[in-house]
Amino acid sequence: MAGLFDKQAEIYVDTRPTNPAHWYSMLASRTPLHSLAWDVGTGNGQAALGVAEHYDQVIATDVSVAQLKCAMQHPRVRYVHTPIPISNDEIMTLIGGENSVDLIMVAQAVHWFDLPNFYSLATRLLRKPGGVIAVWCYNDVEVSPTFDPVMKRFHDTTLPFWDPNIKHVFDGYKNLPFPFKSVCLGCESEPCPLDIPKQLSFEGFLRMLRSWSAVATAKEQGVDLLSEGVVRELEDSWGGPDLVRCIVYKAFMLAGTV
Known part of the structure; x- marks a missing residue:
């Protein structure tokens, strides 16, 4: 997936949903120590900034230089480019070594990873006992x-233009491999359903659609999924270009410990 989101990096900053602050409080309450968090696939750093309110240091990594250039700065957040290929030993050195990380989190990205390799690395890095890994995503609006x-x-x-790995998003991470002992998030189901509200104008919503990797892939293949007619139909059903709506991104989260 390296490079898949580079062209849409600037759009991500102002169109993607902002995770509610209480998510980070919830996760922080599950870790006994709050020295170090690792935000994997940080993108523009939104999750890194949220969790920085609860941890002494956040290391935020991404394979995309373009995304990191759009990242929001914070005194407790250190952004690191992790190019492909990069060895696990190099990442271990960058992050802090065995048993050093209190919270590992992946927002909207884990389905792109080499899961066996990533989970092996996460297991080594997580503090024992007490370290938590949390992954989340949304799949509907x-x-x-x-x-x-x-x-x-x-x-x-x-649908024909999504990467095959997106299947885990479409099924709400219900079939995503996750070899960790479950951490209760205060809901009965697993993955835990969560809502992300956001105020958006139609233009903002349209910019969000244009940031989808499938839309970009289709355009590269000569298919304009957001043709003038499609946009007009979406705009009419929205209620017009000037209407600002409160929309809800339907999200889900898995959390576990070693």
Whole structure:
């Protein structure tokens, strides 16, 4: 997936949902120590900034230089480029060594990883006992009864252009391999369902759609999924270009410990 999101890096900053602050409080309450957190696949650093309120230091890594150039700065966050290929030993040195990390988190990215290798690395890095790994994502957006069916029809047109790894997102991480002892997040189901509210204008929503990797892939293949007619239909069902709506991203999270 290296380079898959480089072209949309600037769009990510202002269109992707902001994870609620209480998520980070919830995760911090599950780790007895709060020295070091590792945000893997940090993108523009949104999650890194959120968790920095609870940990002394956050190391935020990404394979994309373009994404890191858009990252938001914070005195307790250190951004590190981890190019492909990079060895596990190099990452161990960058992050802090065996049993050094209190919280490892991956927002909207773990399904792109070489999971056996990443989980092996995470197991070595996590503090024992007490270190927690949390992965989360979202796979749907709720806007209104009028807009949602139109959005579904558009989403269906994107299906041939997604990377195969996106299957784990579509099934809500229910079949994502996750070889860790479950950490209770205060809900009965696993993965734990969570909502992310966000205020967006139609233009903001459209920019979010244009940041989808499937939309970019289709365009590279000569297919414009967001043609003028499609955009007009989406805009009409939204309620017009000037209407700002409160939308809800439907998210889910897995958390575990060694």
